[in-house]
Amino acid sequence: MTYRNAKAFIDFGGTVAAAVAFLVVPIIAFTGGLSPWWTIFLSAFLFIGLYLVRDLLVGRIEGAVRRTRFSKPETRVILDFAARIGQSFTILDLVDAIRENLEKAADIGAILVRSNTWEIIYQSPTAAATDAGILDTLQRNFREWSEGFCFLKEDFSISNVHVGARGFFVYSKGFHLFFLTRLCGLIELEAFRTLYGELRIYFDRVITISDLFEVASLSREWTLIAETQRSFLPKTLPSLDRIDIAVSYRPLVNVSGDYYDVIAIDPSRTLFVVGDVSGKGLAAALIMGIIVNTIRIAGDKSDLVALLRGVDRAIRDMGFDDKYTVIFLGLADTEKRSLRYINAAMAEPIVITQTALGPKLRRLEPTMGLVGLVPLEDRIAVEEIQLRSDELILLASDGVTEVVNSSGERLGETELFTRSLLQYSRQSAEDFVGSITGLIYDFVGDLGLKDDVTILAAKAGRLWD
Numbered sequence: 001m002t003y004r005n006a007k008a009f010i011d012f013g014g015t016v017a018a019a020v021a022f023l024v025v026p027i028i029a030f031t032g033g034l035s036p037w038w039t040i041f042l043s044a045f046l047f048i049g050l051y052l053v054r055d056l057l058v059g060r061i062e063g064a065v066r067r068t069r070f071s072k073p074e075t076r077v078i079l080d081f082a083a084r085i086g087q088s089f090t091i092l093d094l095v096d097a098i099r100e101n102l103e104k105a106a107d108i109g110a111i112l113v114r115s116n117t118w119e120i121i122y123q124s125p126t127a128a129a130t131d132a133g134i135l136d137t138l139q140r141n142f143r144e145w146s147e148g149f150c151f152l153k154e155d156f157s158i159s160n161v162h163v164g165a166r167g168f169f170v171y172s173k174g175f176h177l178f179f180l181t182r183l184c185g186l187i188e189l190e191a192f193r194t195l196y197g198e199l200r201i202y203f204d205r206v207i208t209i210s211d212l213f214e215v216a217s218l219s220r221e222w223t224l225i226a227e228t229q230r231s232f233l234p235k236t237l238p239s240l241d242r243i244d245i246a247v248s249y250r251p252l253v254n255v256s257g258d259y260y261d262v263i264a265i266d267p268s269r270t271l272f273v274v275g276d277v278s279g280k281g282l283a284a285a286l287i288m289g290i291i292v293n294t295i296r297i298a299g300d301k302s303d304l305v306a307l308l309r310g311v312d313r314a315i316r317d318m319g320f321d322d323k324y325t326v327i328f329l330g331l332a333d334t335e336k337r338s339l340r341y342i343n344a345a346m347a348e349p350i351v352i353t354q355t356a357l358g359p360k361l362r363r364l365e366p367t368m369g370l371v372g373l374v375p376l377e378d379r380i381a382v383e384e385i386q387l388r389s390d391e392l393i394l395l396a397s398d399g400v401t402e403v404v405n406s407s408g409e410r411l412g413e414t415e416l417f418t419r420s421l422l423q424y425s426r427q428s429a430e431d432f433v434g435s436i437t438g439l440i441y442d443f444v445g446d447l448g449l450k451d452d453v454t455i456l457a458a459k460a461g462r463l464w465d
Contacts, residue, residue, distance in 0.1 A: 074186040077106045082195040085202045086297055087310055089209060089290060089317060094202065095122045108181040111138070115174045118143065128167075128180035138178055145171050149196045151184060162189055170196055173203035205293065209286075232289040238264040242334040242461040246429035248437050250453040257284030258397045258454040259292050263301055268335035271301050274346065274395040274456050275327035287323055287372075290314045304329045304342050305380045308371060315372030324373035328364075328395055332387060332458065339393070340384045343367045347401050347412070350394040351385070352425040359422045392425050392432065393458045399451035400436070403444050411443050429457040 081101040088094055094112070102108040102124075109129030112122040118139055123129055137156045150158050151165035159165050165184035170177045177199065237245050245262055257277035264270050273295055277284040294314045298307055307329055315323060328349055330341040341364065343349060348363040367381045401412025411417050417439075424435040433455050440453065 072186065072188065074106070074183045075188040075191045077101065077108070077183075078187055078191040078195055080105075082191070082198040083299065085195070085198045086299065087294070087313070088202055089205060089293075089314060091121060091206065093317065098122065098124065102179070106181065106183060108179055108183070110180070111135070111176075111178040113138075113176040113178075115143075115171065115176050121175075124180075126180070138176075142169065142171070142176060142178075145169075145176075147171055149192070152178070152180075162187065162192065168192060170199050172200045173207055175203055201297070205297075209290070232292045233259065234261055237262050238270070240264060240270055241267065243270060243332060244429040244459040244461065246433040246457050248433045248453065248455040250437075250449070252280070252399075252449060252452050256280075256452045257288055258399070258452040259288045260395075260454055260456050261292055261295060262456070262458075263296070265301050265331075268333055269302060270332045270334075270458075271295075272330040272332065272393070272395060272456065272458060273327070274349075274397065274454060275325050276346075276397045276452070276454075277325045278323055283320060283323060287315055287318055287320070287325065290318060291325060291327070302331055304331060304340060304382050308342055308344065308380060309376060312371050312376055322373075324370045327371055330393070330395070332393075332460075334387070334460070337387045338384055339387045340382055341367075342380065342382055344371045345369050347396060347398040349396075350421065352392045352394070352421060353388055354390045354425070359425045361418060361421060387460055389460055389462045391460045392429070393460075394421070394432075394436075395456040395458075396436075397452060397454040399449065399453040400440060400455060402451065403440055403449065403453075404447070405443050406445060406447060411440065416443070429459045432457045432459070 081097060084097040084101050085094065088097060091112075098110045098112075102110060103126060107126060109124035109126030110122065111120065111124065111129055111134075113120055120135070128134075134156065141157055149170050150168070151160065151162050152167040152169055153159040154164075154166050156166065162168070163185040166182065167178060167180040168184060169179070233249065237247060247260060247262075249256075249258065249260065251258070257280060259273070259275050259277070261273040262270065263273075273292075275288075275291065277287045277291070291311050291314060294310045295301070295307055298310055300306060308327070311325065311327065315325065326345040326347075328341065328343050328346040330339055330349075332339050339351075341349075343364055343366045345366050345368070348365065351362050351364065353360045353362070364383070364385075367383055368377070401410065401417070403411045405411070420435070420439050424432050427435060436455055436457075437453075440449075
């Protein structure tokens with residue numbers, strides 16, 4: 001019995017048990033001499049109590065069943081491989097995952113084929129994958145197969161069940177991927193569904209990145225590249241109950257190395273991301289898109305250290321020797337009234353607190369250095385500060401603080417900048433961002449901007465209600 005069937009059985013059994021008790025107990029009470037009103041009251045009370053108990057027991061039983069079924073070594077192999085795919089961006093990443101998570105861990109062979117030409121991209125050195133005639137058989141049986149997933153019989157034809165299967169197969173976005181193993185019957189069926197979903201997302205990701213490189217190498221249509229880059233940024237900002245947010249994003253040219261994101265994890269926790277990739281132009285734009293996508297597909301977006309390590313790994317995998325990013329990752333929790341953050345050499349984020357003596361400004365110092373250039377430390381510090389009502393958080397790229405006027409002054413080093421921040425801090429997030437943007441243009445005057453400008457403002461509402 002699969003986990004999905006076991007879950008359905010537990011739900012059905014719990015419902016039947018509750019229904020039987022709900023019908024039988026009132027009948028016994030009524031025949032025992034209770035009045036109709038007391039019987040109705042008892043029935044209603046019993047109905048609520050039984051369903052509360054049912055939900056509690058069913059939830060615990062389902063949890064125990066899930067832990068039992070998904071803790072099997074064979075199932076863990078597939079789930080670990082699926083998790084690795086979720087952090088993969090290239091065909092090389094996929095091949096590495098196959099070698100380390102399947103071949104070494106469970107002697108599972110794989111064959112990756114480009115569908116339109118039936119070109120072999122990768123073939124495992126396992127006995128099953130290198131069996132004579134297997135490629136001809138698979139091509140004959142699956143060349144015309146449409147998008148989907150299925151299991152393989154002993155003769156490598158289609159099977160609808162995993163028990164006794166010789167392997168399994170995925171076709172997605174122009175790629176055929178065959179997995180050859182006799183362990184299918186020992187693996188929880190839900191794990192295959194999880195893997196299939198991750199592979200579909202992965203192949204979409206590979207095609208998007210490939211298309212971006214192709215456009216860059218064959219065309220000077222920078223507008224198209226800029227539109228592709230902007231597709232990595234959020235189209236709209238999430239609506240949050242107790243945090244007001246606003247963003248201004250102004251690339252110096254069509255493409256930019258600046259990036260930002262706001263991700264609502266749950267009703268009380270929100271992830272804020274602002275960063276800047278070194279350099280300008282296409283390479284910076286490509287890395288910017290990879291960084292944003294890496295964070296978005298991460299399973300646990302509240303694990304700031306894991307997010308940072310994923311970003312570092314993604315930049316390194318791109319193969320640019322001189323590219324890196326500065327980045328701020330902040331997790332605001334309105335329930336705990338806290339802000340946990342990692343500041344990797346980002347232009348100092350600013351927190352403005354409203355006090356009885358007026359607004360007070362403090363800067364969040366860097367907690368570590370650049371990301372993607374030198375190996376990360378084994379331990380990455382995560383700082384935490386209290387989040388107060390009406391507090392405003394300003395996250396901005398260095399295009400804000402380092403703009404220069406005709407006298408050679410940097411805006412971030414002037415009294416004007418500090419005084420303006422304090423003055424504007426009582427405004428809404430949108431008005432605050434608009435005021436800071438106006439300040440920048442007034443400050444540079446006819447000199448104009450020399451860098452990308454990204455401003456993200458988050459203002460806490462009343463957190464103590």
